[in-house]
Amino acid sequence: MAPETQMVTETDRPTALLSAVYASVATREFSRDQLDDLLRQSRRNNGASDVTGMLLYRDGRFIQVLEGPEKTVRDLLAVIKSDPRHEKVRVLLEEHLTERTFADWTMGYEPIRVPSSPVAPGFRDSFDDLESDDDPTTTRRAIRELTLWFRVRAASGS
């Protein structure tokens, strides 16, 4: 009798890399010092658990990209969801990766300048699109735009 064949899925592989993007709302406005504390804590924990990513904060709203071993990222999401410093945690996108986008950052952060005027007609707002649009195509586009912006700012050291 032929041996039973088992299908191996991505989730069965202990080393499968998962990227998860979530949006949330701060329960209180974060000062720069509080953000620095959050980033220090995040980078320390992520460095020890092989998680990389990027954090964005604008007007009391967070968007975070987490990437790492699938189980680690899922466990971390569960912890994040119970963190009282924010609420309305909504996972926007999960996908498996072949390589990391933020390999060099245990938690990359660049201060984002809040636009002083509404976005001009005909333009999208990446941050708003991520928060308000459930369409995966829009979500992926907005994440790519924010990732590009982050890389440009990180490279220029501003």
Next chain:
Amino acid sequence: MNVRATVTEHSPVIEPTWARVEADFYVGSRAGEFLGYIDGKGGGAFRAYDTFSRPVGEFDTVRDAMHAVLAATSNGSAL
């Protein structure tokens, strides 16, 4: 009599999408493909970059910088 109709098919024109990421930073894409970006340098200057993030020039307005990004793509200099 045979009548042969000629049907010319036109590809639909897909307009680029421009998104503001932060004040004076814009990213262009078309149908999911990255076209380039514009970074405001202050003082009314906008630097345009092509799809490989190579600079294509500095302009006085966002609109001019957008045109430069699109021109770089359509001219093939960014492909």
